Amino acid sequence: MTASRGIQHFFRNLSRAEFNNSSYLRPSLFINYRGISSKLFVGGLSFYTTEKGLSESFSQYGQVIEANIVMDRVSDRSKGFGFVTFASEDEANNARAEMNGKALNGRVIFVDTAKPSRRFSDGMPIARGPPEPTVDT
Secondary structure, X not given: OOHHHHHHHHHHOOOHHHHHOHHHHOHHHHHHHHOOOEEEEEEOOOOOOOHHHHHHHHHHHOOEEEEEEEEOOOOOOEEEEXXXXXXXXXXXXXXXXXXXXXXXXXXXXXXXXXXXXXXXXXXOXXXXXXXXXXXXX
16 A cells, blocks of 8 residues: 555544544644654653753754653653654654754753554464463473
8 A cells, every 4th residue: 555545544433522632633643644743752851841942952853743751640740751754754863863962951862763563563462361282292
C-alpha cells in the first residue's frame, strides 16, 4: 500500500467524531506516516522547561514540527524528558550532535534518537493467563 493510499484509507475509516478530535490532526502524525521526519528524545530537562522553550532551543538547527514534554498525570509536573520532531533526518542529526551535553534552563540535557514505542513494535500478543501446555511427541 503506498503512502497516499494509506492516508486515504486512514481518513475513510474515521468517524466524524474521531476526525474532529485534534489528536488525529497533529502534523507529526502525517509526517511520521510518510516516513520523512525524525524524532529526538531529550532527557535531563528542568521542571521549568516549557514546550515552547524546548521548541525554540532546537529550532536553530532546523524546522521543528512538534515539541512535547512528558507530564506526570498525578502531579501535573514534567517527568524531566520530552521529544522533539524535526522535518528531516539531517536536521535532527545536526541538532542531536549540537545539543547533546549542552545546558538548557540550568540543566545539562542529553539528546538521542527516539526509539519506537514498545507497545506496538513488539508484535507479541499480551499474555492472558498461564501458558498453553506443550505436547511432546
